[in-house]
Amino acid sequence: MCGRYALHANPEVIALTYGLAEVPAVRPRYNIAPTSQVLIVRQDGVRAVAALVRWGLLPRWAKDPSVGARMNNARAETVAQKPSFREAYRKRRCLIPASGFYEWKLEHGLKQPYYVRPASGALFAFAGLWEQWQDLQTCAIITTEANEKMAAVHDRMPVILDRGDHPRWLAGEDDLLCPCPPEAIDIDRVSRAVNNARNDAPGLIEPENR
Numbered sequence: 001m002c003g004r005y006a007l008h009a010n011p012e013v014i015a016l017t018y019g020l021a022e023v024p025a026v027r028p029r030y031n032i033a034p035t036s037q038v039l040i041v042r043q044d045g046v047r048a049v050a051a052l053v054r055w056g057l058l059p060r061w062a063k064d065p066s067v068g069a070r071m072n073n074a075r076a077e078t079v080a081q082k083p084s085f086r087e088a089y090r091k092r093r094c095l096i097p098a099s100g101f102y103e104w105k106l107e108h109g110l111k112q113p114y115y116v117r118p119a120s121g122a123l124f125a126f127a128g129l130w131e132q133w134q135d136l137q138t139c140a141i142i143t144t145e146a147n148e149k150m151a152a153v154h155d156r157m158p159v160i161l162d163r164g165d166h167p168r169w170l171a172g173e174d175d176l177l178c179p180c181p182p183e184a185i186d187i188d189r190v191s192r193a194v195n196n197a198r199n200d201a202p203g204l205i206e207p208e209n210r
Contacts, residue, residue, distance in 0.1 A: 005101035033197040034072040042094040043170040057140035058133035076144040076177035088129035096126040103154040127159035147179035
């Protein structure tokens with residue numbers, strides 16, 4: 001799963017990476033949690049456009065908006081069939097920019113966070129879905145099995161798309177829901193302060209000495 005991530009890149013870098021004419025005003029975030037407003041990139045005709053939506057997908061048929069709090073992730077193995085996600089998978093795909101994401105490992109009886117960042121220093125692009133529920137737009141991150149490096153921490157990870165595959169994903173191609181190569185990521189042990197979603201500061205992503 002993916003329960004927290006960060007996005008702190010300069011808006012100009014985001015625009016250049018995703019081919020955007022403009023980027024909504026977003027402040028640097030170091031501990032983004034479900035139900036937060038998050039940045040997505042989607043296709044509008046021939047253009048890629050950015051939008052702010054709520055993290056936690058609400059299917060169009062949902063009766064209660066609280067349902068979205070449980071739908072921040074969609075599993076790659078079932079996303080095309082699961083009623084909650086299958087229509088968005090066919091019609092409403094997006095990219096979710098991220099500077100990195102967190103995952104937790106049980107160590108000595110405590111949940112120890114690790115921060116996963118791009119090995120190249122570039123931004124990640126998570127494969128995502130978006131949906132319209134009444135006047136609210138929401139999204140979910142698609143997850144897949146962990147690659148060999150990530151498996152040392154957790155058995156799942158977001159689907160991280162290569163930059164050249166961004167247009168293919170948005171166009172609806174189906175062969176991209178797999179783990180990224182291990183060499184594409186670096187993993188650092190970080191402070192347990194990230195466990196509290198109210199904490200949001202640059203120090204959260206700094207490697208911690210054991």
